[in-house]
Amino acid sequence: MIDLYLSLPIWVQAAIKGLIAIGFLIPVAGACSLAERKVSAWIQGRPGPNRARAWGLGYIPILGPILQRLGVFHLMADGAKFVFKEDVVPGHVNKFYYYLAPLVALVPSLCTVVVVPFGAYFDAASETLKPLILADVDVGILAVFAIGSLSVYALILAGWASNSKYPFLGGVRASAQLISYELSMTLSVIPVFLWVNAPGPEATLSLFAVVESQSQAGLFGGMWFVFLMPMCAFIFLVSLFAETNRQPFDMPESEADLVGGFHTEYGEFKWSIFFVAEYAHMTIGSAVFVLLFLGGWNPLPWVPLEPLIAGLPVWLGGLLGAAFFLGKTFFFIFLFMWVRWTLPRFRYDQVMRLGWQKLLPLAIANVIFYALAIAVIERS
Amino acid sequence: MSFKTVERKPLTLAERTYVPQILNGLSHTFKKMVKPNETLEYPEARPPIPEGYRGVPTLVKDPNGREKCVSCQLCEFVCPPKAIRIKPGEISADADTAHVEKAPQEFDIDMLRCIYCGLCQEVCPEEAIWLQNVFSVSGYTREELVNDKERLYELGGTLPDEHFKWDKKKAAEEAGNGAH
Numbered sequence: 001m002i003d004l005y006l007s008l009p010i011w012v013q014a015a016i017k018g019l020i021a022i023g024f025l026i027p028v029a030g031a032c033s034l035a036e037r038k039v040s041a042w043i044q045g046r047p048g049p050n051r052a053r054a055w056g057l058g059y060i061p062i063l064g065p066i067l068q069r070l071g072v073f074h075l076m077a078d079g080a081k082f083v084f085k086e087d088v089v090p091g092h093v094n095k096f097y098y099y100l101a102p103l104v105a106l107v108p109s110l111c112t113v114v115v116v117p118f119g120a121y122f123d124a125a126s127e128t129l130k131p132l133i134l135a136d137v138d139v140g141i142l143a144v145f146a147i148g149s150l151s152v153y154a155l156i157l158a159g160w161a162s163n164s165k166y167p168f169l170g171g172v173r174a175s176a177q178l179i180s181y182e183l184s185m186t187l188s189v190i191p192v193f194l195w196v197n198a199p200g201p202e203a204t205l206s207l208f209a210v211v212e213s214q215s216q217a218g219l220f221g222g223m224w225f226v227f228l229m230p231m232c233a234f235i236f237l238v239s240l241f242a243e244t245n246r247q248p249f250d251m252p253e254s255e256a257d258l259v260g261g262f263h264t265e266y267g268e269f270k271w272s273i274f275f276v277a278e279y280a281h282m283t284i285g286s287a288v289f290v291l292l293f294l295g296g297w298n299p300l301p302w303v304p305l306e307p308l309i310a311g312l313p314v315w316l317g318g319l320l321g322a323a324f325f326l327g328k329t330f331f332f333i334f335l336f337m338w339v340r341w342t343l344p345r346f347r348y349d350q351v352m353r354l355g356w357q358k359l360l361p362l363a364i365a366n367v368i369f370y371a372l373a374i375a376v377i378e379r380s
Numbered sequence: 381m382s383f384k385t386v387e388r389k390p391l392t393l394a395e396r397t398y399v400p401q402i403l404n405g406l407s408h409t410f411k412k413m414v415k416p417n418e419t420l421e422y423p424e425a426r427p428p429i430p431e432g433y434r435g436v437p438t439l440v441k442d443p444n445g446r447e448k449c450v451s452c453q454l455c456e457f458v459c460p461p462k463a464i465r466i467k468p469g470e471i472s473a474d475a476d477t478a479h480v481e482k483a484p485q486e487f488d489i490d491m492l493r494c495i496y497c498g499l500c501q502e503v504c505p506e507e508a509i510w511l512q513n514v515f516s517v518s519g520y521t522r523e524e525l526v527n528d529k530e531r532l533y534e535l536g537g538t539l540p541d542e543h544f545k546w547d548k549k550k551a552a553e554e555a556g557n558g559a560h
Contacts, residue, residue, distance in 0.1 A: 042412075044418075045418035046419040047417050338410070342405040342408070
């Protein structure tokens with residue numbers, strides 16, 4: 001099996017890997033929409049979707065009722081519903097951009113997964129930890145930012161192509177908000193990479209290297225960056241909320257004052273593409289946060305993964321690493337939903353003031369502080 | 381007029397960052413999440429019905445199985461939306477309860493008209509019509525939603541009786557007023 005895989009041309013291998021990653025990400029994004037409904041329900045003191053029951057699966061003893069209680073069949077029903085709905089295009093829209101916008105939303109959010117490692121396995125030949133990643137390129141985080149920030153174009157395009165006022169306002173809000181918080185977000189990761197790239201070996205922006213530097217021996221070596229640089233983690237997390245358009249920063253949609261914002265004029269499958277893109281964006285954002293600040297696939301601070309899986313079969317070790325990583329990522333997705341029902345939405349001027357007058361100066365001060373601190377530490 | 385100036389303390393640094401408040405809010409919502417649900421899963425779980433609840437009007441029998449309604453038609457006359465239709469009838473002379481003389485031949489309550497006001501129950505001299513705890517009525521046709529006599533007794537069942545009025549009357553008739 002593995003030999004057959006390795007004998008395939010390199011582009012076929014890449015395509016297979018890519019399809020597997022997408023085949024994982026889209027169901028996760030779908031499951032997020034279910035989790036969103038369930039978590040909302042639990043926080044509001046109700047059971048949430050638990051009625052739908054599929055013909056075959058629902059009648060399996062024990063498992064069927066559990067799946068039904070968790071609302072898994074609602075997820076399938078919701079997904080299938082979107083596929084079978086009539087494709088309505090309002091008469092006043094700009095057709096080309098109207099169709100383009102959902103694609104522009106989905107493609108970048110699925111592309112970023114290429115440079116995000118989602119686990120690690122122990123390579124017996126070289127006796128080192130290798131990342132489970134589609135493309136282990138040195139640009140790493142830069143690629144995530146570069147491609148991920150393209151998704152703002154989707155919101156602008158959707159808002160503009162809809163050719164009516166609420167979507168337009170949503171698009172304008174989206175562009176201003178995403179650009180404002182992009183700055184703080186990028187600045188907040190600079191200290192991490194200053195710390196990772198100790199003088200000597202070749203410099204890198206790869207996310208794998210970040211996790212590696214959180215799994216060394218010693219007090220500072222094994223410390224996750226969330227403890228080492230709590231301010232960076234805080235700024236990154238706040239910007240992440242703004243970048244993924246989650247409450248309290250869901251300005252582009254804000255259903256109360258913009259009737260859904262940029263997707264007011266979208267329905268059926270095109271709307272669900274926006275939806276999936278949003279959750280994929282959230283998943284990748286959480287994954288990047290976990291990699292940068294929460295030690296990636298390391299189970300606990302000061303407990304690296306490598307010695308744990310060194311003796312295990314490759315597939316088991318890889319699965320274990322991926323499980324730790326995904327567990328943390330899913331916790332962050334949960335956090336997004338949890339915060340949604342805790343904080344009210346900001347007013348738009350508050351979002352702007354927070355972004356430019358509070359977060360950006362804080363991020364700059366943070367970079368200067370850590371740059372100086374790292375310089376002092378490196379010198380001694 | 382006396383004024384009391386309330387001192388407004390400036391916000392502390394921690395308060396201005398909102399972080400403690402947000403964490404407090406998060407812990408609050410988390411507590412809400414692990415708490416048992418506030419809602420009932422309706423068709424399976426039903427809410428407790430309080431005493432004296434005015435649900436669907438029904439006809440009841442007394443513990444001896446005698447139908448209490450004597451078709452006096454007071455309820456029909458008092459009913460504000462005119463939901464009740466009664467066709468009075470005679471009790472046959474050889475029946476055990478022949479002295480009651482009358483019983484409804486037909487008794488229809490149109491649930492599409494009924495406003496659950498409870499006046500029928502209030503006016504009934506025989507305590508024969510009761511608004512009980514059924515609160516959810518549904519049907520596919522208009523005809524289905526007219527409860528006839530049979531259905532009304534089925535819904536009503538038997539309620540305890542404090543008086544046994546007609547038994548006492550019969551006893552008084554037979555043994556004079558000294559019977560009780």
